[in-house]
Amino acid sequence: MEKRTDINTLGEFGLIEHLTKDVTTQHANTLLGIGDDAAVIEAGDKAMLISTDLLVEGIHFDLMYTPLKHLGYKAVVVNVSDIYAMNGVAEQITVSLAISNRFSVEALEELYKGIKLACKMYNVDLVGGDTTASPQGLTISITATGRAKKEDIVYRSGAKAGDIMCITGDLGAAYLGLQLLEREKEVYLAAPTAQPDLEEKKYLIERQLKPEAARDAIAYFKKKNIKPTSMIDISDGLASEVFHICKASKVGAFVEEAKIPIHPEAEEMALKFSLDPTMCALNGGEDYELLFTIDEKDLQEIRYMPSVYIIGEITDAKDGIKLHTSGGNIHDLKAQGWKHFDEEE
């Protein structure tokens, strides 16, 4: 019998690594291939950045509680966020859709309203795509291109011991928004006439359904002439991203639990769900804030950056990746993520 290895044994990142481990690049124009938030391609005085994301119904979104307009908006934002994570300016996107005939023209108009709104907000041009039938559900594939001067591009690999670790906004709220929406869905399915009361949870819901990308941070870096030493966007939870930076930069790090910014609404909701707010921030994902590191010399300028949080420090690789808990203990940081191919990821 043929050998059959379940894809879950490798996890998402392990699977990609396994399938692409022997991939090399041939073109001198390919400045960076697989392994960062975006690929980097030679393009005259600046370099072009390319990043792509796939959103699949039933995996990344549930149309029972996701308005199509918000979905279109979010699909653009998550891609634009990858360009910002390279310290670039997003310029173009292509949008491909696979749609079952369950979707009406009006439904797709709603989706496109969100796509176009995000294009306007983030100043990106919709330049192409592909629209095709699907036997089931909706799949959205977006590719974003952006631009940066070669010397301004920030990679995951530039962090060094002593660098300060920062994030651009609070964490965990998007995950808790999702838990809330999932709970309301259960309530609705059990009693379809019940009216959900989400008015007071607006922040959490918005962080889940209509996230924004950290464009202001990139503008601030430019204005203040600061170049982070490394950067990544927080799509899979803080812990996973700290691991990516440490792996690419061959360094260790510690995160101060007490410094991880968690919105009061997220804190409250976590406790209601009997979840540890810190775990929601570390492993929840979908916050689309940026995690970046800076040289100590830039600390003064970063302190004045609007809504920035200093959460830890880069250390030598031999010191490992640690969480300094609020209780005064030191634990190994663990990236649990939601990486199973039979679950939400």
Add this chain to the structure above:
Amino acid sequence: MEKRTDINTLGEFGLIEHLTKDVTTQHANTLLGIGDDAAVIEAGDKAMLISTDLLVEGIHFDLMYTPLKHLGYKAVVVNVSDIYAMNGVAEQITVSLAISNRFSVEALEELYKGIKLACKMYNVDLVGGDTTASPQGLTISITATGRAKKEDIVYRSGAKAGDIMCITGDLGAAYLGLQLLEREKEVYLAAPTAQPDLEEKKYLIERQLKPEAARDAIAYFKKKNIKPTSMIDISDGLASEVFHICKASKVGAFVEEAKIPIHPEAEEMALKFSLDPTMCALNGGEDYELLFTIDEKDLQEIRYMPSVYIIGEITDAKDGIKLHTSGGNIHDLKAQGWKHFDEEE
């Protein structure tokens, strides 16, 4: 009740046009947005070309008779073909996959073998992508980037009356290969022990399962210093592509039925299936040859081009889009395509 317009009332192209009719571009770097085989973006001395295609299991491929390695190869080829259709050189691709847990690591290794082989054959770098779970089936989204000098880029919109219409290879075989595979599938499902005999139909099967992109044509144009006046790749059948060129160029055209190249195996198989071979060429699709037009002055050079076929001429818009039949009649050319969202497209 909410208005609900079935997407099939618009068809694929109508739907895209409807959803994107108000899309404009803001960046000076965006040289061309929606509407050709690829978008064109400013990139120094050359321009960058970007094209994207989505392949969905159950719509674009059937894994009962499509080896995963061939599928990976074809997925790259169809994208690279779009770059050639702009007279560009393909350089990079990103590959995104949505996979259900029905697929094993070994199955994905096969798919990647084909992707990597095509990358090698067409000299393109695999530079990124996204891998995610899917509740059902396999979806492949590939974005290809390429490059061309701005003045060398060939658009759909440059054809003018008097230009000669040419194609780079024979048509209809991929469609007939598909009919053959579908028939064998039916036979197999009815009697799983029956052994299919496809040895003598190798050409048709290969055109369907492992098409090649017309790279040699692009190399020939460069070598001979010929620039076609318009070009498009034949993914949806000759008729549909002639319409695209005529619409973009605001011209008419006639196609000589007797000049449409049809491989003898395709001819024979069409008759066995009681299909009109010309209709298979006009509406079958997936041939991935290039349809291009040239100025009359370049005719002499084009005659020496390997495997080129001159099939008709561009006329004034008022003369319409016509088929000169082998029987001596003139009909309106019709693009039936396979454009329904509830069918193969």
